[in-house]
Amino acid sequence: MKAIRVHQFGGPEVLKLEEVPTPKPEAGQVLLRVRAVGVNPYDTYMRAGTYAIKPPLPYTPGSDAAGTVEAVGSGVTKVKPGDRVYTAKTLSGAYAEYALALEEQVHRLPDNVSFEQGAGVWVPYGTAFHAIHHFAKARSAETVLVHGASGGVGTASVQMARAMGMTVFGTAGTDKGLELVKREGAHQAFNHRNAGYQQEIMKASKDKGMDVILEMLANVNLGGDLKMLAQQGRVVVIGSRGDATITPRDLMSRRASVRAFTLWAAQPGETAEIHAGLYAGLENGTLRPVVGKQFPLAEAARAHQEILEPGASGQIILVP
Ligand code: NAP
Numbered sequence: 575m576k577a578i579r580v581h582q583f584g585g586p587e588v589l590k591l592e593e594v595p596t597p598k599p600e601a602g603q604v605l606l607r608v609r610a611v612g613v614n615p616y617d618t619y620m621r622a623g624t625y626a627i628k629p630p631l632p633y634t635p636g637s638d639a640a641g642t643v644e645a646v647g648s649g650v651t652k653v654k655p656g657d658r659v660y661t662a663k664t665l666s667g668a669y670a671e672y673a674l675a676l677e678e679q680v681h682r683l684p685d686n687v688s689f690e691q692g693a694g695v696w697v698p699y700g701t702a703f704h705a706i707h708h709f710a711k712a713r714s715a716e717t718v719l720v721h722g723a724s725g726g727v728g729t730a731s732v733q734m735a736r737a738m739g740m741t742v743f744g745t746a747g748t749d750k751g752l753e754l755v756k757r758e759g760a761h762q763a764f765n766h767r768n769a770g771y772q773q774e775i776m777k778a779s780k781d782k783g784m785d786v787i788l789e790m791l792a793n794v795n796l797g798g799d800l801k802m803l804a805q806q807g808r809v810v811v812i813g814s815r816g817d818a819t820i821t822p823r824d825l826m827s828r829r830a831s832v833r834a835f836t837l838w839a840a841q842p843g844e845t846a847e848i849h850a851g852l853y854a855g856l857e858n859g860t861l862r863p864v865v866g867k868q869f870p871l872a873e874a875a876r877a878h879q880e881i882l883e884p885g886a887s888g889q890i891i892l893v894p
Contacts, residue, residue, distance in 0.1 A: 575593070575594060575595075575670060575671040575672045576591055576592070576593060576594075576670065576671050576871060576872075576894065577591075577592060577594045577634045577666075577667065577669065577670035577671065578591055578592075578634055578635060578667075578871065578874045579592045579594065579632045579633070579634055580621055580631065580632055580634070580635060581632045582631065583621065583622060583623025583628075583631075584621070584622065584623070585622070586618075586621070586874075586875035586876070586878040586879050587875055588621060589621065589635070589669075589874040589875045589878065591871065591872045591874075594634075594670075596671075596672050597665075597666050597673075597674040598645075599646055599650075599674060600647045600648075601647045601648045601649050602647055602648075602649050602676060602677050603646070603647040603650070603674055603675065603676060603677065604645075604646050604647070604650060604653060604659075604674070604677055604680045605643070605645045605646070605672055605673075605674055606639060606641045606642070606643060606644060606659060606661065606664075606672065606673045606674075606680065607641045607642050607643075607644045607671070607672055608639045608640075608641045608668065608670060608671055608672060608894050609640060609641040609642070609690075609693075609893075609894070610639070610640050610641070610688075610689040610690045610692065610693035610891050610893055610894075611636050611638065611668045611669055611693050611871070611891065611892040611893075611894065612636070612638030612639070612640075612668070612693035612694045612695075612696070612697060612698070612726075612889055612890075612891060613636075613877045613878070613881055613889075613890040613891065613892060614637070614638065614697040614698070614881070615813070615881055615882065617636060617878065617881075618878045618881060618882060620635065621635060621878065626836070626838075627838065634667025634668075634669050634670050635667055635668070635669045635874075636664070636667050636669040636670075636673075637661065637662065637663045637664060637668055637697060638660070638661060638662075638668055638694070638695065638697050639660070639661045639664060639668035639673050639693060640658075640659070640660040640683060640689040640690075640691075640692025640693040640695070641659070641673075641689060641692075642655075642656055642657065642659070643655050643656060643657045643659055646677075649677075650677045651677075652677050652678075652680065653677070653680055653682070657682065658682070658683040658685070658692070659680045659681060659682055659692075660680075660681055660683050660692040660695045660696060661673065661675050661679055661680055661681070661696065662679055662681060662696040662700065662845070662849070663675070663679045663696075664679060665679075668693075669871065669874055669892060669894075670871075671871075681695075681849050681853070682853065683695075684853065684857040686856075686857070686859065687856050687863070688865075690863075690865045690868065690891050690893075691862070691863035691865060692863075693889070693891050693892075694863035694864070694865065694888075694889030694891065695856070697726065697727075697837060698725075698726035698727045698729070698730040698889060699730045699734075699852050699855075699861060699863070700837055700840070700848050700849075700852065701730070701812060701837050702727055702730035702731040702734050702788075703734065703847075703848045703851050703852060704835060704837055704840055704844065704848060705727075705731065705788050705810045705812055705835070706718075706734055706735060706738075706786075706788070707847070707851070708840075708844055708847075709808075709810045709833045709834075709835055710788070710808050710810050710833070711808075712738070712740060712785070712786050713740075714739030714740060715739060715740070715741075716740050716785035716786060717740065717741045717742075717743070717779060717782075717784050717785045717804070718735045718740045718741070718742055718784065718785065718786040718787070718788065719743045719744070719745070719784045719786070719787045719788070719799075719802065720735070720742065720743070720744040720745070720755075720760070720788050720790075721766070721787055721788060721789045721791070721795055721799065722745060722746075722766070722789070722790025722791055722886075723744025723745055723746055723751075723755040723758075723760060723763070724744075724745075724746035724747070724751030724752075724755055724886045724887060725790065725886035725888075726886075726890075727788075727790060727812055727813070728744065728746075728755070728790060729754065729755070729758045729863075729864045729888060729889075730861070730863070731788050732744050732755060732758045732759050732760050733758050733759050733855075733862060734860075734861065735759075736758075736759030736760070736761075737759075737855065737860035737861075740786075741761055742759060742760045742761050743760060743761065743762050743764065743775060743779075743784070744756075744760035744762075744763050744764075745763065745764045745765065745766040746763060746765065746766070746886070747765060747766055747767045747884050747885065747886075748765075748887075750885070750887055751886060751887060752764075752765060754864065754887055754888065758862075758864065762778050764778075766795075772798055772801070772802055775802055776802060779802075779804070782804050783802050783803050783805075783807060784802055784803060784804055784807060785803075785804050785806070785807055785808070786807065786808050786810070787802065787803065787807070787808075787809045787810070788810050788812055789809055789810065789811050789813070790812055790813040791813055791814065791815065792811040792812075792813065792814035792818055792834075793815050793816035793818050794818075796809065796811065796814075796818040796820055796832070797818060797819050797820045797821065797824075800820055800824035800825055800828075800832075801821075801824055803824070803828050803830045804828070805828050805829060805830075806828070806829050806830065807828055807830045807831075808830065808831050808833060809830070809831075809833070810832075810833050810834065810835075811832060811833070820832075863888075864887075864888030864889060865888055865889055865891055866886070866887045866888030866890050866891070867880060867887075867890050867891070868890075868891045868892075868893055869890070869891070869892055869893070870892070870893055870894075871892050871893065871894040873892075874892055877890050
């Protein structure tokens with residue numbers, strides 16, 4: 575089979591398309607014929623060797639694949655050959671024509687969800703669910719600012735928060751992104767490249783501030799987020815690419831808190847809640863992964879360049 579292999583950490587050029595043996599599922603394992611692969615920012619940090627988790631070299635990147643079950647090892651009861659599934663991590667890597675996964679890493683994809691959409695489920699929607707339900711403990715009728723709403727996690731968060739009855743504000747950095755954010759359910763959208771947009775957000779909240787802020791770029795925004803929080807407000811840090819400076823009194827005066835997580839560390843009980851919630855939302859159409867740019871598997875390097883560029887618009891997909 576064809577797979578992307580990384581033999582040394584470095585820039586996008588270290589992603590090489592190679593011919594490798596197709597894996598065979600052992601007991602408790604599932605072999606997936608991959609139809610679409612989700613590209614996520616952490617794939618690029620891992621490839622660069624700057625992520626908390628450094629896989630042994632060589633490796634095949636990717637945790638998010640969607641496709642059909644090709645074969646199962648002994649003892650597997652959850653899925654059978656032909657079933658449509660998405661993965662939440664794999665054993666052999668998602669950037670390939672076939673991927674080997676543990677039975678518990680494979681989840682049924684409702685019939686109304688395409689493979690391209692299925693490749694955008696685990697990291698983006700799992701993160702949105704973990705942030706909204708487990709960390710923000712958000713409730714209907716609260717207000718939420720999705721700070722960075724035009725990308726994978728952002729669009730997922732906007733759809734999820736809207737469906738649960740929150741008032742949703744979202745930000746993007748381009749007109750196309752702002753349109754997307756509104757189309758996916760934000761009541762109001764703001765451009766995070768415009769000077770003074772934080773004042774516009776405060777005005778739109780009638781100067782009460784936000785109950786919840788889901789933050790995609792904490793190194794740039796955390797200090798300002800605290801000034802936009804309502805009493806008892808919560809910032810959930812989802813993404814950050816450097817250090818931040820805050821004024822602790824902004825937290826004290828609001829009895830506010832900052833929480834943060836990595837999806838990798840979600841506990842088994844939480845993971846079960848995430849997948850059950852996502853299946854229900856995908857099935858009833860409140861969660862609709864937005865497929866952005868698509869590239870052939872051989873162009874993984876281009877996908878890695880594009881995902882870090884400004885102007886996000888849905889989930890970037892590789893097609894093997
Ligand atoms: P993505 O699809 O590349 O989207 C990035 C988002 O950040 C876009 O909406 C982008 O908007 C926005 N952005 C750019 N500049 C911004 C600014 N100054 N203020 C606010 N937002 C800004 O990435 P993603 O998959 O949604 O992930 C978002 C971040 O969360 C990444 O850093 C990722 O590594 C991290 N993440 C963390 C976890 C975890 O477990 N904690 C899980 C998943 C993702 P424009 O392009 O429109 O400007």
